Amino acid sequence: xxxxxxxxxxxxGLYCAEGDFYIDPWYPAGKAIITHGHSDHARLGQTAxxxxxxTEKVIQHRxxxxxxxxxxxxxxxxxxxxxxxxxxxxxxxxxxxxxxxKGSETWVVSGxxxxxxxxxxxPFEPIAATHFIxxxxxxxxxxxxxxxxxxxxxxxxxxxxxASMGIQSVVFAYALGKAxxxxxxxxxxxxxxxxxxxxxxxxxxxREAGVKVFQAEGLSDxxxxxxxxxxxxxxPAAAGTPWMKKLEPYxxxxxxxxxxxxxxxxxxxxxxxxxxxxxxxxxxLNAAVKATGAENVFLTHGYKSAFARYLQTxxxxxxxxxxxxEGESLNNKPEEEATHAxxxx
Amino acid sequence: MQxxxxxxxxxxxxxxxxxxKVEALLNYLNLATDTDKLWLIALFTGRKPKKPINATEMxxxxxxxxxxxxxxxxxxxxxxxxxxxxxxxxxxxKNTGETLQLSLTEVMQEMIMLxxxxxxxxxxxxEKRWLxxxxxxxxxxxxxxxxxxxxGVSQQLLVQALSKHLKKESAxxxxxxxxxxxxxxxxxxxxxxSDLAQQEDSKPxxxxxxxxxxxxxxxxxxxxxxxxxxxxDGIRVQLIKRNNNVYLWSRGEELISENFPELLAFASHLPxxxxxxxxxxxxxxxxxxxxxxxxxxxxxxxxxxxIIEACPCAIxxxxxxxxxxxDQRLNSLSQRRDLLEELITxxxxxxxxxxxxLEVxxxxxxxxxxxxxxxxxxxxxxxKRKSSSYQSGRKRGDWWKWKVNPMHIDAVLVYxxxxxxxxxxxxxxxxxxxxxEGKLQTFAKAYSxxxxxxxxxxxxxxxxxxxxxxxxxRTVTPQLVFQIGFEGIQESARHKCGVALRFPRILRWRQxxxxxxxxxxAELKQLL
Numbered sequence: 092x093x094x095x096x097x098x099x100x101x102x103x104g105l106y107c108a109e110g111d112f113y114i115d116p117w118y119p120a121g122k123a124i125i126t127h128g129h130s131d132h133a134r135l136g137q138t139a140x141x142x143x144x145x146t147e148k149v150i151q152h153r154x155x156x157x158x159x160x161x162x163x164x165x166x167x168x169x170x171x172x173x174x175x176x177x178x179x180x181x182x183x184x185x186x187x188x189x190x191x192x193k194g195s196e197t198w199v200v201s202g203x204x205x206x207x208x209x210x211x212x213x214p215f216e217p218i219a220a221t222h223f224i225x226x227x228x229x230x231x232x233x234x235x236x237x238x239x240x241x242x243x244x245x246x247x248x249x250x251x252x253x254a255s256m257g258i259q260s261v262v263f264a265y266a267l268g269k270a271x272x273x274x275x276x277x278x279x280x281x282x283x284x285x286x287x288x289x290x291x292x293x294x295x296x297x298r299e300a301g302v303k304v305f306q307a308e309g310l311s312d313x314x315x316x317x318x319x320x321x322x323x324x325x326x327p328a329a330a331g332t333p334w335m336k337k338l339e340p341y342x343x344x345x346x347x348x349x350x351x352x353x354x355x356x357x358x359x360x361x362x363x364x365x366x367x368x369x370x371x372x373x374x375x376l377n378a379a380v381k382a383t384g385a386e387n388v389f390l391t392h393g394y395k396s397a398f399a400r401y402l403q404t405x406x407x408x409x410x411x412x413x414x415x416x417e418g419e420s421l422n423n424k425p426e427e428e429a430t431h432a433x434x435x436x
Numbered sequence: 437m438q439x440x441x442x443x444x445x446x447x448x449x450x451x452x453x454x455x456x457k458v459e460a461l462l463n464y465l466n467l468a469t470d471t472d473k474l475w476l477i478a479l480f481t482g483r484k485p486k487k488p489i490n491a492t493e494m495x496x497x498x499x500x501x502x503x504x505x506x507x508x509x510x511x512x513x514x515x516x517x518x519x520x521x522x523x524x525x526x527x528x529x530k531n532t533g534e535t536l537q538l539s540l541t542e543v544m545q546e547m548i549m550l551x552x553x554x555x556x557x558x559x560x561x562x563e564k565r566w567l568x569x570x571x572x573x574x575x576x577x578x579x580x581x582x583x584x585x586x587x588g589v590s591q592q593l594l595v596q597a598l599s600k601h602l603k604k605e606s607a608x609x610x611x612x613x614x615x616x617x618x619x620x621x622x623x624x625x626x627x628x629x630s631d632l633a634q635q636e637d638s639k640p641x642x643x644x645x646x647x648x649x650x651x652x653x654x655x656x657x658x659x660x661x662x663x664x665x666x667x668x669d670g671i672r673v674q675l676i677k678r679n680n681n682v683y684l685w686s687r688g689e690e691l692i693s694e695n696f697p698e699l700l701a702f703a704s705h706l707p708x709x710x711x712x713x714x715x716x717x718x719x720x721x722x723x724x725x726x727x728x729x730x731x732x733x734x735x736x737x738x739x740x741x742x743i744i745e746a747c748p749c750a751i752x753x754x755x756x757x758x759x760x761x762x763d764q765r766l767n768s769l770s771q772r773r774d775l776l777e778e779l780i781t782x783x784x785x786x787x788x789x790x791x792x793x794l795e796v797x798x799x800x801x802x803x804x805x806x807x808x809x810x811x812x813x814x815x816x817x818x819x820k821r822k823s824s825s826y827q828s829g830r831k832r833g834d835w836w837k838w839k840v841n842p843m844h845i846d847a848v849l850v851y852x853x854x855x856x857x858x859x860x861x862x863x864x865x866x867x868x869x870x871x872x873e874g875k876l877q878t879f880a881k882a883y884s885x886x887x888x889x890x891x892x893x894x895x896x897x898x899x900x901x902x903x904x905x906x907x908x909x910r911t912v913t914p915q916l917v918f919q920i921g922f923e924g925i926q927e928s929a930r931h932k933c934g935v936a937l938r939f940p941r942i943l944r945w946r947q948x949x950x951x952x953x954x955x956x957x958a959e960l961k962q963l964l
Contacts, residue, residue: 232504233512233525353449353521353575354861360452397511404505 096222097173097196100412105200105224107191110173113137114189114200117415124175126202127186128153128267131417141168143177145185148300149267152292164213180204181215182369183268184302190218198222199383203416205368206375209239209272211302217382224389224412225380228370228419229348230398236348236372243276246365249344254282254320259341263361266293266326268369269346273324274305283317285310287325287334310337330359348372348419370419380407392416440464441472441540442573448589457589461597470624471541477627478619480587480594482689485620487583488550489558491519494582501563502526514908515861517854520578528571536568544619547580592829602628607642607828615639616691637678640685641711641757641765642828646818646835653838654799656819663769663822664794664802666814667837668752669727669923669938670717671734675699675751675788677706678761686716686734694737698744699751702787709761710779712753713826714791719750724813726926727938753780754791754818757826765826772826809840815923816840842921842939843963845955846946849916850876852898853909855883863898863910864891866942868920870933872957876914879933879960880922885942894945917949918942925963933957935964 099106104116112122119136126132126142128149133140135154142150144161151159162168164187167176177187182203189200199220206215236242250260264270266289274294277284286294286307294304307324323338330343348368349355356364370393371379380388380402388409390399395411402409438446447460465473478484499509502523509522516522538546550558562581569577579585595613599606612628615638649656656662672687682703684693693700696716706712718725718733729747733739756776757765764772773793780790794817796802802817809816816839824834847868855864865883869876886894894916901913921943928936934957 231512231515232502232508233516233522235525235529237529351525352516352861354517356450358862362451362453364450394511394515397508401508 096198097191097193098198098200098222098224100414104414107173109193110170110175110191112141112170112175114191115202115416122170124177124189125150126180126189126200127183129183129203129265131415132202141175143185143187145297145300145302146187147185148296149185149293152296178216178218179213181206181209181212184212184271184297185300186212186268188216188218190220196221198224199385200224201226201379203228203370204379205371206379207236207239209369211272211275211304212268215379217379220383220385222387222389223380223383223385224391225376226370226392226416227376227390227395227398228393229368229372230376230390230394230401232373234348234351234372235374236366236368239272239276239367242365242367243273246273246344246346246367247278247281249342249363250277250322251281253342254322257319257340259318259320259338260322261335261338261341261343262322262324262346262365263327263330263343264324264346264367265369266290269367270294270324270326271297271302271304272369273346273367274307275303277305277322279305281322283308283321285313285318285321285323287323287329289326289329290324313337330361368419438535438570438573439537439539440467441476441543442570442576444476445576445587446572448587454593457593458597458600461594462600465597465601469539469541471619472539474619474622474624474627475540475544477594477598477613477624479585480591481613483618484580484583484585485544485547486551487581488547488553489562489581491582493555493558494519494523494562494578497559497562498523498526498566501566502530514854517861518584519582520584521575523566523578524571524575527566527569527574531567531570533568535570535573536565538573543577543580548620550581598628604628608632610642610828611639614642614689615685637681638676638683638691640674640676640683640689641763641826643672643674643687643713644755644827644835645830646820646837647830647832649819649836649838653803653819656836659796659799659802661822663773663820664796664805665754665791665818665820666794666809666812667816667818667839668715668717668724668791669813669815670715670724670730670752673714673716673751674757675703675706675710675712675714675753676758677703677710678708680704680708682706684716692734695733695739696749697738699749699787706779706788707760709758711756711758712751712776712788713755713757714751714753714788716749716751718747719752719789720748727924728926728928728936750787750789752789752791755826768823768825769820770822806838806840842923842943843925844919844921844943845870845960845963846917846949846953847880847920848876848914848951848954849894849912849918850878850914851909851911852894862891862895864895866894866918868918869914870955870957870960872933877933877957879931879935879957880920880937880940882918882920882940882942885921886945890945914951917946917951917954919944919946925960927964933960935961 103118103120105114112124113120114124115126115132116123117134122139123137124141125146128146133150140150140157140159147159147161162177164177164179167174174192176190180186180188180202188202191198197220199218203226204215208214253260264273270290284307291309297304342362344363344365345359345361346365346367348370350364351366386408388402388407389412391412391414399409399411444460444464448457451457499506513522595606595609598609674685676683682700684696686692718729733747733749756772759775780788806817819836821834847870849866850869851867852863853865855862867878867881869878898912903911920940922937922940924938925935
């Protein structure tokens with residue numbers, strides 16, 4: 092057990108002993124506060140889940156009937172004398188940073204976050220803390236995102252070009268978050284927009300939670316004629332599966348921060364890579380750390396050793412934490428593997 | 437905005453579809469100036485200008501200019517796996533003003549200009565350029581700077597595009613692109629449009645390459661229709677004598693005449709207007725010597741008499757492409773062979789030997805003969821259709837190679853390193869070890885042979901089972917066993933394990949074997 096004060100790292104995950112709760116535990120642990128609905132953060136087997144109302148809907152959709160309780164952003168809840176508050180993390184709809192405070196200690200657990208607006212998630216809010224536990228998936232100075240407007244202009248242009256040749260455009264993006272972000276920013280004047288079954292289901296879940304999501308069409312309604320020149324959004328797990336057969340002829344693209352690197356672009360063997368991430372880039376990470384005013388910074392998933400060393404040169408007490416969070420992965424998340432077979436028909 | 441040529445390279449890099457690539461090339465050719473087209477061809481055919489700076493200088497300057505400490509630059513490089521791209525990523529967002537647009541010719545002229553500058557002037561010049569170029573152009577520019585530019589498509593695609601652009605046969609285009617020419621003195625017109633007969637004496641013909649045999653050898657039909665020869669393990673060469681000059685070309689289109697003065701002197705006895713296709717081998721007493729000896733000769737221009745005597749070489753000729761100045765490629769192999777035998781008598785012609793024909797009655801006897809390949813110091817057999825013309829490039833149907841199966845041994849993975857290009861950020865370069873007195877002794881490195889799926893699995897294993905990190909190299913728990921195949925083995929004082937392997941590669945992942953079950957170094961040495 093690594094102990095630093097109010098929050099410790101245990102074998103099951105980040106734990107607050109005084110409040111007796113975990114944050115995004117990766118094994119069945121007990122009471123859990125969940126930052127957001129991605130599968131490496133919200134896992135089955137907790138006795139109770141406390142999260143934002145949007146995340147609650149996602150968890151119920153993904154994990155089935157579990158005992159949940161919701162809390163709005165900025166509302167402080169006392170748990171065994173420890174103050175717990177969620178603040179927007181800007182990662183996906185409903186995503187939260189968790190502030191845990193007692194006495195002179197204020198901890199903020201970032202969960203996954205980004206600091207630029209994506210048009211669908213409540214924007215990231217910097218929170219003052221004495222201890223900041225931050226992700227750093229893209230914690231190297233080679234990662235510098237262009238604005239969403241620029242990237243989406245490129246994607247719309249690519250789609251329009253394919254459509255002009257009567258070819259379909261298939262965009263692979265996480266079914267939760269990235270897919271809806273893209274759907275809302277596509278230009279529907281270019282053509283029809285379809286979504287894979289896993290994306291359709293998630294769209295519906297988010298709508299039920301009050302999130303505005305563009306109304307994409309299900310592929311079961313698609314005919315050869317109506318599909319022509321359309322854009323289809325699908326989870327990465329669908330890439331290279333027989334499911335793709337009905338979409339021919341098509342060009343493929345991945346939307347991910349990893350697409351900044353030629354190597355990963357080629358590894359995915361997609362026709363295009365759009366650099367679109369739901370994680371903070373180098374500038375955002377540095378700005379976020381600075382804005383908390385924290386002296387002690389703990390880094391979870393990503394290039395944590397390099398980022399910790401860099402922060403040390405900037406006079407922070409920076410440490411690496413060995414967690415099981417994955418950040419943005421190019422390989423499939425389990426939820427998507429389970430659902431990729433559905434979709435067409 | 438990117439320049440057209442940078443967009444072209446990006447499109448080629450991004451697409452998986454051959455048609456898209458040819459289309460992109462054709463679009464570029466239709467609009468580009470002649471000098472830009474010539475430079476494009478030069479780059480596609482490996483005629484790069486001399487690299488003006490080395491990678492170390494570039495790293496130091498780039499770290500400085502981007503305002504990060506050298507260790508952090510190295511971390512970034514470790515992740516990206518490519519210096520040129522690392523720099524492009526570090527600078528891309530710093531370019532706030534108008535991006536600079538340079539034509540391909542202008543970029544190449546800068547490369548040539550930079551060679552003459554002092555280190556300080558180069559540094560100053562590059563700092564400025566890195567801030568002026570867009571990300572993709574910056575990446576390509578850096579690739580040219582370090583001489584690491586490689587285009588991810590075969591020359592064949594360029595030939596296809598040029599063939600459409602100029603409305604000429606692709607075989608002719610391939611032929612025209614061969615030989616020694618450089619964009620600094622050649623013109624587009626001179627290279628591609630002028631009379632072929634007027635071209636330089638040194639110009640070689642495109643090599644005809646074989647495919648590995650598919651299925652049963654009997655399916656090739658009557659054995660009488662086929663010419664069988666040993667497949668030698670040397671270097672494919674073309675020997676040209678025209679206008680009293682002799683040229684020796686390797687298949688990689690390198691002029692290696694100067695490395696083999698004794699062959700040149702010998703070949704001067706050939707009549708003018710002769711072009712031979714054959715295998716260059718280290719050779720003594722009518723038999724090949726190990727490939728390593730030949731390697732010593734290839735790396736040395738103007739070798740001393742001592743080296744020539746220590747590593748004697750010969751050419752085993754197996755085809756005749758030009759005779760009396762007349763192109764013979766459209767004649768049948770039998771006709772060409774008759775002429776070749778006229779030129780080189782079967783009982784030898786000193787340093788130029790005739791590749792012997794293996795004449796047997798039926799496929800069964802040939803199959804048996806093939807098993808003797810190793811004792812003949814050959815890699816297997818070559819089968820060529822007697823009625824076939826001499827084609828250009830790798831074509832199915834008339835020329836087949838029928839190699840003997842590689843030797844192999846089971847070894848343990850002990851070190852891993854990240855790959856490059858498509859495999860950057862994945863552990864794909866492996867070092868293997870064999871048991872030797874209770875310890876694991878490294879003996880070979882191998883890169884290829886696994887499927888993408890297996891690569892991901894091994895990558896995960898490496899990340900989870902790292903024992904130590906030495907720079908980019910990780911030592912891992914000795915646990916995974918692989919079957920390593922190789923074409924040859926010989927003693928080597930340079931290698932700690934005492935042997936050197938030729939063409940080591942992974943044949944398969946032995947998931948059924950535990951590390952203790954891997955072979956020993958002694959067992960490997962038995963194959964010597």
